[in-house]
Amino acid sequence: MLAPLPRTARDGALLAVADALVARAPEIVEANAQDVAKARASGTSESIVDRLTLTTERIEAIASDVRDVVALPDPVGELVRGSTLPNGLELRQIRVPFGVVGIIYEARPNVTVDAAALCLKSGNAVLLRGSSSAYASNTALVGVLRDAVAEAGLPADVVQLVPGESRESVGELMRARGLVDVLIPRGGASLIRTVVEESTVPVIETGVGNCHVYVDADADLDMAVRILINAKASRPSVCNAAETLLVHADTAEEFLPRALKALAEAGVTVHGDEAVQRFSGVCDATIVPATDEDWETEYLSYDIAAAVVPDLDAAVRHIRRWSSGHSEAIITRSQPAARRFTQLVDSTTVLVNASTRFTDGSEFGFGAEIGISTQKLHARGPMGLPELTSTKYVVTGDGHIR
Amino acid sequence: MLAPLPRTARDGALLAVADALVARAPEIVEANAQDVAKARASGTSESIVDRLTLTTERIEAIASDVRDVVALPDPVGELVRGSTLPNGLELRQIRVPFGVVGIIYEARPNVTVDAAALCLKSGNAVLLRGSSSAYASNTALVGVLRDAVAEAGLPADVVQLVPGESRESVGELMRARGLVDVLIPRGGASLIRTVVEESTVPVIETGVGNCHVYVDADADLDMAVRILINAKASRPSVCNAAETLLVHADTAEEFLPRALKALAEAGVTVHGDEAVQRFSGVCDATIVPATDEDWETEYLSYDIAAAVVPDLDAAVRHIRRWSSGHSEAIITRSQPAARRFTQLVDSTTVLVNASTRFTDGSEFGFGAEIGISTQKLHARGPMGLPELTSTKYVVTGDGHIR
Structure with a gap:
């Protein structure tokens, strides 16, 4: 019995x-x-x-x-x-x-x-x-x-x-x-x-994580670089590591040179769209042209895909199309942007001004973790x-x- | 969007x-x-x-x-x-x-x-x-x-x-x-x-309901008959209708004649094991010999399988073996028996001194029901x-x- x-x-x-x-x-x-x-x-x-x-x-x-x-x-x-x-x-x-x-x-x-x-x-x-x-x-x-x-x-x-x-x-x-x-x-x-x-x-x-970091027009750029490098390079082999960087067009000119420099210093290869490729050569950044395959790849390595998007909604559309629905972060000082991003992005975890690396049972205070479910049932x-x-x-x- | x-x-x-x-x-x-x-x-x-x-x-x-x-x-x-x-x-x-x-x-x-x-x-x-x-x-x-x-x-x-x-x-x-x-x-x-x-x-x-009513040694027999007839005959075509009656051996002699009479009056055909068949002829009850197929059948009709069990644990073993895990009721005045039954029976709903017919979204106060899940996930x-x-x-x- x-x-x-x-x-x-x-x-x-x-x-x-x-x-x-x-x-x-x-x-x-x-x-x-x-x-x-x-x-x-x-x-x-x-x-x-x-x-x-x-x-x-x-x-x-x-x-x-x-x-x-x-x-x-x-x-x-x-x-x-x-x-x-x-x-x-x-x-x-x-x-x-x-x-x-x-x-x-x-x-x-x-x-x-x-x-x-x-x-x-x-x-x-x-x-x-x-x-x-x-x-x-x-x-x-x-x-x-x-x-x-x-x-x-x-x-x-x-x-x-x-x-x-x-x-x-x-x-x-x-x-x-x-x-x-x-x-x-x-x-x-x-x-x-x-x-x-x-x-x-x-x-x-469980587990496939094609995670995104989106840097909004109104982001604290120091914070954005810090979170990007943490999300991508602190432990690239895990499912909550970032695999794609999306940058609002209004901030690309100021943010990308700094981001590409930091990524290069961390040993990360960037797979960029045309707008990102324009920054090739900045601070020794290596930029490989990105294809659709890059948008859907979970590298689990020192690689990141990167694209410039016209606005927040375009970032959300990119995420909805290519993400595995694991974890997506927005870096922004704008409350309406944070609210819109967290409402529209339908992934297991949506983060505001925090690294995707926090999607983890121990970090969430669960004490242990049997895995990270990427399905909606149960x-x-x-x-x-x-x-x-x-x-x-x-x-x-x-x-x-x- | x-x-x-x-x-x-x-x-x-x-x-x-x-x-x-x-x-x-x-x-x-x-x-x-x-x-x-x-x-x-x-x-x-x-x-x-x-x-x-x-x-x-x-x-x-x-x-x-x-x-x-x-x-x-x-x-x-x-x-x-x-x-x-x-x-x-x-x-x-x-x-x-x-x-x-x-x-x-x-x-x-x-x-x-x-x-x-x-x-x-x-x-x-x-x-x-x-x-x-x-x-x-x-x-x-x-x-x-x-x-x-x-x-x-x-x-x-x-x-x-x-x-x-x-x-x-x-x-x-x-x-x-x-x-x-x-x-x-x-x-x-x-x-x-x-x-x-x-x-x-x-x-x-969703939905397959081979539900059981177990009448314990220490049951209120008037209540047991009332619940049995409600569970079986108030609406036989639904998934929360009872399909098998299990009776504790100590109460069979007193309970079964009354139960069989009430079932016969409600137009229910009983498919009984040997112990139940001994009561054949009591109050015009028609008792068909039961086979293993009866124990696993969801009749959805005016039929019920019936067996006498030596004790509560035997009832639980019968339920674990044959039930579809929908709803099972115990009729008892014994608090230890109620506790043991609700702990050991692993179905969506375990009822004490209540009809299996209560397993229902409206009855539970949910206001509406998309179905009754008989799986454990979600x-x-x-x-x-x-x-x-x-x-x-x-x-x-x-x-x-x-």
């Missing part, structure tokens, strides 16, 4: 997981070394090898993250709304776990523990399907998780690694409607597209623990009939 | 729709007569013909429902949550329309107007794909809707009937990912299954206007970078 586990049981299991990760770090590092050796042998880039690598220190950091999850408020059992109906029926809408959550993800083995911890905390069982390139690491990690969970008195099967390294297991997961309640793909655009298109299990689409934007739950209604009467 | 329409514009359009429906009732009735004649000619049952039929009175009732929708609170722009982050960033989560909602539905032409009204009220455009058997009626109704909406100053295209009567148009709707934001099928189990399995557009699954149970919206985050700073 699968009663929702009380918080103490779930938290106890997570604390046992954190302890076990630290205690058994050597065997995890050993398993990880196999994956790393295989990756190196097949010529994988050092940046990907680095993301794959686990060290004792990194495992301790992962364990510490698990302890942070334990401390978060419990979403299970939360009363979402309640009322007494005119006929005296008592109506309560209560948060309940989804049941079984499937996570399909790429290279980084720390996701194995993060995702499992968030699912357990929210009362769900979790089916993990990591990258075959991290299979030895994931097998070791899930072994530790299952042992710890079982020792804490929960069924080990609340955490399961989907067996095998083949692509078939992904297909089986996507067709497990009725067994798996929701599937969350985390990774590159092609993985996410495949899951979204082929899954019969309900999916929460959850939109950074997802914390409540987004890993459903609800049910409990209706209490004393013999009520219709 | 598609700014969310202000409430006054949406409400004005809906009032114009209500007026136009009444004013143009004769042409709607005339178009409907074609559908009715075609249905009769092809030997459609009178109960279905009745559901298809529109009269001036029924059109006036539909128009009155539209006016009721106008009076409902506006979900668009609602602040779902908000806070100021430690770094001073102001975070607001705001309700926004989905964008384009697709509704695929069967015979009843009143759904055309109901669904369009709820979508417009919540700021969405709506694509309607009704049954080919109601094509003339739906064409007339949508014509009236579009004219009224346009006269009120909104684009007529916020309401569109998917052209053609072929099944291909359903397929196109299901593959319109990126153009249609969510698809809601309303109708029989096979329609819903097809949409759920084949759509690449996110779907909200919405679960009766869906009102807020369930027809998504959210976005608006983040405001003064030059914040990470």
Whole structure:
């Protein structure tokens, strides 16, 4: 009988997981070394090898993250709304776990523990399907998780690694409607597209971020440069990094030379439209001519597309046409412009005078993040623990009939 | 530029729709007569013909429902949550329309107007794909809707009937990912299954209701009979009607003779397990032997499956195995039993001492209902206007970078 586990049981299991990760770090590092050796042998880039690598220190950091999850408020059992109906029926809408959550993800083995911890905390069982390139690491990690969970008195099967390294297991997961309640793909655009298109299990689409920074006519240009460089260059490989700069025509002459200089200093290649190309040569800026492909590309690198737009509405039209709907920022001192931009732009997160890099569960104060939903159904934007739950209604009467 | 329409514009359009429906009732009735004649000619049952039929009175009732929708609170722009982050960033989560909602539905032409009204009220455009058997009626109704909406100053295209009567148009709707934001099928189990399995557009699954009434050892038996008959026989064709009766073994001897008598008087055929069959012949009750098929069938007719269970946990196991997860009721005087049942049963709605017939948007005080979601993602149970919206985050700073 699968009663929702009380918080103490779930938290106890997570604390046992954190302890076990630290205690058994050597065997995890050993398993990880196999994956790393295989990756190196097949010529994988050092940046990907680095993301794959686990060290004792990194495992301790992962364990510490698990302890942070334990401390978060419990979403299970939360009363979402309640009322007494005119006929005296008592109506309560209560948060309940989804049941079984499937996570399909790429290279980084720390996701194995993060995702499992968030699912357990929210009362769900979790089916993990990591990258075959991290299979030895994931097998070791899930072994530790299952042992710890079982020792804490929960069924080990609340955490399961989907067996095998083949692509078939992904297909089986996507067709497990009725067994798996929701599937969350985390990774590159092609993985996410495949899951979204082929899954019969309900999916929460995550992560592709073609984010825009729009510098309005009435912007504080120092602020605009600061935010642009932060949004583009502080961590180009993440989904909330900016990929396109849009500049109001009235401010292009003054802003672009400064922006291009700062981008060049940060090592960013600019893919500019004709108006932007006119500034080629300013302060050693390299400007590659932009094509439509640039407007829709999520570079995830030290590249940015840039265009001059006649006004705010044109910026909004550009965003509506090309954005992946993740995060868009406006830099402006004009209250009407800020209001119009936040009303017209329909993305998970619209920012005023702030970097797109803030679209993040930890930054939003959610304490943890299972991903950033870019779909409109169920959850939109950074997802914390409540987004890993459903609800049910409990209706209490004393013999009520219709 | 598609700014969310202000409430006054949406409400004005809906009032114009209500007026136009009444004013143009004769042409709607005339178009409907074609559908009715075609249905009769092809030997459609009178109960279905009745559901298809529109009269001036029924059109006036539909128009009155539209006016009721106008009076409902506006979900668009609602602040779902908000806070100021430690770094001073102001975070607001705001309700926004989905964008384009697709509704695929069967015979009843009143759904055309109901669904369009709820979508417009919540700021969405709506694509309607009704049954080919109601094509003339739906064409007339949508014509009236579009004219009224346009006269009120909104684009007529916020309401569109998917052209053609072929099944291909359903397929196109299901593959319109990126153009249609969510698809809601309303109708029989096979329609819903097809949409759920084949759509690449996110779907909200609705409606199949294999609902259970469980009579506990400690039930008030008068109440139990009253609720059972209400749940089964007050309107057997709807999804919140009861389809299976489960009786605690300790109360079977006393309860079943009374229940079987009342069911027989209400014209209900009982499909019983062996324990129930022992009561065959009591008070002229007709008891057909039940098979596993009965446990999973949504009869939607004057039939009910019935079984005796050894205890509450066995009732819960039966429900977990066979229920469609719609609505389940327990009749009991025991507080621990009520608590255990509401905790263990994971359906959209769990009722204590109340009829399953209460699972309904109007009964819940939502004012209107686009359907009853039986999935766990996004919405679960009766869906009102807020369930027809998504959210976005608006983040405001003064030059914040990470």
